[in-house]
Amino acid sequence: MNLSRYHITRRTGDRRGFSFWSWIWFFLGALYFILPLYATLDFSLRMERDKISLLAYQKAFAAPEFLKTFIYSNVLAVITIFVSILVIVPAAYWIRLRLPEARRVIEYITILSIVIPAIVLAHGLNTVYGAPIKIPFTDVALTGAILNTRFGTNFVVVMGYTVLALPLMYRSIDTGMRTVDVLTLTEAAQSLGANWFTIITRVILPNLRGSLLSGALLTFAIVVGEVTISTVLYVQTFSPYLWLLGQHRAYEPAALSFASFLMIWASMGIIQLVTGGQGQTSSAR
Amino acid sequence: MANVSSHPQRISVAAYFHKWAGVVPFLLFAFFFLIWPSAKLMVDAFFDQTGHFTFSNLAELFENPTVVRAYKLSIQVSAVTALGGGIFGFLLAYSVTVGGLPRFLRSGLITFSAVASNFAGVPLAFAFVATLGRTGFITAVLKNLLGINIYDAGFNLYSFMGLSLAYMYFQFPLMVLIMAPALDALKREWREAAEILGATTLQYWWNIALPVLLPSILGTMFLLFANAFGAYATAYALTGGSLPLITIQLRAQIQGDVLHNPSLGYAMSMGMIIIMAISTLGYIWLQSRSERWLK
Amino acid sequence: MAYLTLSNISKQFGDSYAVENFNLDIEKGEFVSFLGPSGCGKTTTLRVVAGFEIPTSGMITLGGVDITDKAPNQRNVGMIFQAYALFPNMTVSQNIGFGLRIHKEPESAIKQRVDEMLSLINLEKHADKYPYQLSGGQQQRVALARALANRPQVLLLDEPLSALDAKIRVSLRAEIRAIQKRLGITAIFVTHDQEEALSISDRIVVMYEGKAEQVGTPFEIYNFPKTQFVANFVGSLNNADAEVLDPTNGLLSVDGVQFRTADAEMVNRRRGDKVRISIRPERFSFAAEPLKDNVVDCLIENITFLGSVVRIQVKIGNTKFNMDTFNNPFLDLPAIGSKEQVMCSKEAVLVLGTA
Numbered sequence: 001m002n003l004s005r006y007h008i009t010r011r012t013g014d015r016r017g018f019s020f021w022s023w024i025w026f027f028l029g030a031l032y033f034i035l036p037l038y039a040t041l042d043f044s045l046r047m048e049r050d051k052i053s054l055l056a057y058q059k060a061f062a063a064p065e066f067l068k069t070f071i072y073s074n075v076l077a078v079i080t081i082f083v084s085i086l087v088i089v090p091a092a093y094w095i096r097l098r099l100p101e102a103r104r105v106i107e108y109i110t111i112l113s114i115v116i117p118a119i120v121l122a123h124g125l126n127t128v129y130g131a132p133i134k135i136p137f138t139d140v141a142l143t144g145a146i147l148n149t150r151f152g153t154n155f156v157v158v159m160g161y162t163v164l165a166l167p168l169m170y171r172s173i174d175t176g177m178r179t180v181d182v183l184t185l186t187e188a189a190q191s192l193g194a195n196w197f198t199i200i201t202r203v204i205l206p207n208l209r210g211s212l213l214s215g216a217l218l219t220f221a222i223v224v225g226e227v228t229i230s231t232v233l234y235v236q237t238f239s240p241y242l243w244l245l246g247q248h249r250a251y252e253p254a255a256l257s258f259a260s261f262l263m264i265w266a267s268m269g270i271i272q273l274v275t276g277g278q279g280q281t282s283s284a285r
Numbered sequence: 286m287a288n289v290s291s292h293p294q295r296i297s298v299a300a301y302f303h304k305w306a307g308v309v310p311f312l313l314f315a316f317f318f319l320i321w322p323s324a325k326l327m328v329d330a331f332f333d334q335t336g337h338f339t340f341s342n343l344a345e346l347f348e349n350p351t352v353v354r355a356y357k358l359s360i361q362v363s364a365v366t367a368l369g370g371g372i373f374g375f376l377l378a379y380s381v382t383v384g385g386l387p388r389f390l391r392s393g394l395i396t397f398s399a400v401a402s403n404f405a406g407v408p409l410a411f412a413f414v415a416t417l418g419r420t421g422f423i424t425a426v427l428k429n430l431l432g433i434n435i436y437d438a439g440f441n442l443y444s445f446m447g448l449s450l451a452y453m454y455f456q457f458p459l460m461v462l463i464m465a466p467a468l469d470a471l472k473r474e475w476r477e478a479a480e481i482l483g484a485t486t487l488q489y490w491w492n493i494a495l496p497v498l499l500p501s502i503l504g505t506m507f508l509l510f511a512n513a514f515g516a517y518a519t520a521y522a523l524t525g526g527s528l529p530l531i532t533i534q535l536r537a538q539i540q541g542d543v544l545h546n547p548s549l550g551y552a553m554s555m556g557m558i559i560i561m562a563i564s565t566l567g568y569i570w571l572q573s574r575s576e577r578w579l580k
Numbered sequence: 581m582a583y584l585t586l587s588n589i590s591k592q593f594g595d596s597y598a599v600e601n602f603n604l605d606i607e608k609g610e611f612v613s614f615l616g617p618s619g620c621g622k623t624t625t626l627r628v629v630a631g632f633e634i635p636t637s638g639m640i641t642l643g644g645v646d647i648t649d650k651a652p653n654q655r656n657v658g659m660i661f662q663a664y665a666l667f668p669n670m671t672v673s674q675n676i677g678f679g680l681r682i683h684k685e686p687e688s689a690i691k692q693r694v695d696e697m698l699s700l701i702n703l704e705k706h707a708d709k710y711p712y713q714l715s716g717g718q719q720q721r722v723a724l725a726r727a728l729a730n731r732p733q734v735l736l737l738d739e740p741l742s743a744l745d746a747k748i749r750v751s752l753r754a755e756i757r758a759i760q761k762r763l764g765i766t767a768i769f770v771t772h773d774q775e776e777a778l779s780i781s782d783r784i785v786v787m788y789e790g791k792a793e794q795v796g797t798p799f800e801i802y803n804f805p806k807t808q809f810v811a812n813f814v815g816s817l818n819n820a821d822a823e824v825l826d827p828t829n830g831l832l833s834v835d836g837v838q839f840r841t842a843d844a845e846m847v848n849r850r851r852g853d854k855v856r857i858s859i860r861p862e863r864f865s866f867a868a869e870p871l872k873d874n875v876v877d878c879l880i881e882n883i884t885f886l887g888s889v890v891r892i893q894v895k896i897g898n899t900k901f902n903m904d905t906f907n908n909p910f911l912d913l914p915a916i917g918s919k920e921q922v923m924c925s926k927e928a929v930l931v932l933g934t935a
Contacts, residue, residue, distance in 0.1 A: 022379070022380035022381075022384030025376040025384070026377065026381065026390060026394075029373070032454075033401060033454070035416055035422070036412040036413055039422035040412040042415075042422060043415040083314075087310050087311050090307040090310060091310065091311035094306070099305065099307075099308060102305070106308070109312075109315045109320075111569070112315075112319060112320070113319055114565060115558065115562050116319065116323050117516075117517070117532065118515065118517060119532045119536055119557075120323065120515075120554045121319070121322060123535060123554055124326045125318065128325050156318075159318040160318065163319050218403070222403070225406045225407070225518075226518075227407055227521070231536075232536070232539055239518070242407045243407045246407070257412055260404075261412075264400050264403050268396055268399045268403075271399070472663065472665060474664075475667060477632055477652070478661065478665040478723075478726075479678070480632075481631075481658065481727075482658075482678055482727075483653045483683055483730065484682050488682060492667075492678070493667050493669065496669040497669050577668075578669060
């Protein structure tokens with residue numbers, strides 16, 4: 001009887017059999033994901049004949065139209081984020097504190113914003129706000145066509161973006177509130193004598209920093225990448241510009257595309273750091 | 286609950302308002318910018334040019350060949366990418382969870398999936414043109430290194446095939462992001478219990494793991510379907526509108542009355558909403574079923 | 581040769597030993613518990629027997645056959661888990677019959693066996709229910725039936741009661757023991773709850789930091805602990821530092837108070853050695869007549885009513901001792917602060933290790 005044997009890996013066939021196919025799938029997946037990125041990068045570096053250079057990037061970023069549309073998109077994004085927070089945070093907070101019955105309603109609305117495709121929403125916004133708003137069944141106009149003014153258009157566009165970002169922002173904030181247990185925090189703060197304003201600004205919002213940040217970054221990605229509502233409502237934002245650019249030029253669009261990939265990667269990296277691994281999906285299709 | 290005490294049943298109007306106060310901005314916002322625009326489209330679908338109530342617009346959805354073709358094409362693309370994206374996405378998720386790949390590969394894949402699903406739209410289209418377009422990287426490599434001209438062989442990036450391939454770039458990640466946690470929820474003890482009762486790995490997967498995961502897999506495929514069906518940006522940027530998906534058709538209709546009947550545009554919207562709703566509901570229902578087993 | 585033998589089992593993870601040189605012979609039909617705190621190696625050893633962990637060295641034989649190299653699905657052992665691990669997509673009947681179906685038994689035989697098992701665990705009415713519709717205790721019973729349906733040679737139980745409510749734990753452990761006895765099946769039961777181990781085992785292996793501290797019957801483990809750890813882990817114990825006065829006569833001094841011990845350890849000691857002594861609380865009693873060897877003065881410090889037991893905290897010399905006595909509503913308990921005499925036999929004074 002051999003009493004001391006050294007077993008290394010038994011059942012090797014079993015265990016290794018697993019890992020082999022896993023590597024195959026992973027490799028195929030990596031190939032599929034990386035090749036287009038590589039191709040884009042490669043193409044973007046070849047603006048100068050037979051030379052690798054950043055010329056395409058230089059030209060792209062220097063183009064006045066780029067700066068204009070990019071800043072415009074960013075401004076709209078920031079406003080969208082603010083509107084989202086203003087609309088969602090009180091609601092998410094309320095349903096935890098006072099009105100659990102409303103949770104279902106809120107969640108159905110969130111689902112509704114997923115169900116309605118962006119193009120349909122754009123069509124709807126265009127239809128409703130492209131004409132004067134009348135009192136039902138009469139011809140009395142309350143306002144003119146909101147989309148006729150620049151401000152009105154921007155306003156409706158921001159609202160449209162907010163709808164697109166709604167599911168993500170809501171889930172982000174709701175998860176954040178659950179993790180932090182806002183109910184208990186509020187009760188603790190109340191028992192220590194804080195008023196509502198103090199509670200919201202000094203207890204709730206600071207604890208939601210992580211969710212707010214990740215929601216904000218995702219909203220940025222959505223808004224800057226948004227094409228559907230933007231083109232239907234004729235706002236000159238970044239992505240329509242990028243598309244237009246692609247019709248006339250070859251290298252600069254590739255450069256901007258790769259640059260936007262890097263930006264999204266950076267954003268997701270920040271989100272990972274801040275939320276500790278809660279990857280979120282978006283739907284800028 | 287902060288305020289549950291022995292209140293008398295009758296609440297005054299002010300208290301009622303106060304009860305709902307925090308939610309009002311949300312509801313107002315949703316009404317004005319989501320519900321009303323969508324409802325208006327759906328309601329207007331029932332009225333013809335002269336303002337009379339009619340079902341003819343809806344009927345035409347099934348009769349107008351352009352529209353029918355558009356729906357069919359969209360459904361086909363969505364189904365193909367849902368199935369393909371679902372299967373390969375599952376395999377990817379499997380490889381980094383149960384499949385035993387190192388941890389860093391798993392976090393890499395998850396982060397990348399989050400990135401890839403946001404990359405969709407114009408940049409994705411350009412990336413694929415740079416890869417598989419007529420002068421694309423892969424096209425060139427295949428032609429120069431292997432002598433294969435894929436365009437001669439019938440491949441075309443700006444077609445059903447090419448678009449589906451591009452769509453996978455956000456379908457795979459979505460599947461991975463949803464299935465990875467589901468695969469994690471498979472209890473290690475199930476595998477061990479099955480093994481100790483005599484089962485092989487294959488028997489475990491066939492009898493236990495796959496049945497348990499099936500609602501989640503199917504449900505997510507429904508989500509993938511909806512994801513692809515409603516997609517506009519990528520398709521438009523890639524094909525410039527040459528591929529008559531329903532979303533592209535609708536856009537054309539908004540821009541100018543290509544169908545010679547604006548009310549038809551409303552009906553198309555309504556049709557899209559219904560299909561999206563069915564798909565999304567399928568996802569939600571199946572997800573709730575899977576939670577029963579995977580909790 | 582014993583039915584199940586573990587010879588020199590060691591399991592290393594990196595540099596540290598989860599299990600070190602574990603030896604045990606188990607007879608057929610015996611119920612053995614592995615008892616110890618978290619991290620002591622009891623679960624690892626169990627999983628080595630199951631085949632989920634491969635020992636770094638050592639050998640396992642079952643019924644004379646060396647199974648050290650066999651895969652878990654080849655060993656013919658049964659196992660139940662702390663988390664029940666019932667297959668959620670199958671009914672109770674399907675769960676129980678799973679092993680038989682894997683072994684390709686005919687449907688009629690499966691049905692018969694499943695019915696047998698269902699009546700064994702008294703859940704005939706729940707045959708078509710799904711796990712999520714059952715309580716924790718019911719799920720664990722189904723898990724038991726599922727493991728037993730396969731007619732295993734050994735049943736392994738990995739802390740099966742830890743996830744259950746206190747009352748169910750007590751009734752279920754009795755049920756498990758009854759079924760085990762009835763079927764005559766060999767069983768290894770892993771737990772950190774000493775009451776569980778004491779109440780249902782034929783023998784207990786107390787483990788600590790990967791090693792077996794002591795193997796014995798519950799009676800032996802409790803009354804004659806061999807090491808300080810076993811004495812502390814199993815039951816509650818009074819510990820005190822003492823100095824040896826007279827090894828041949830077993831005399832010790834606990835802070836000036838003289839105690840006599842019958843512990844054989846004393847032969848190894850010399851006068852002046854510092855040792856640790858332990859006395860079980862229930863071995864003290866009030867000195868009615870000076871019958872016992874050790875009669876000492878004490879001060880009553882505190883009285884705690886614990887239900888069937890009354891715990892009295894006394895001070896002997898400068899050392900605090902706990903004294904447990906059975907609750908008797910008609911017996912006068914001394915008042916706090918009063919001076920009394922307590923006694924214990926010399927066999928009750930255990931000498932364990934050095935101070």
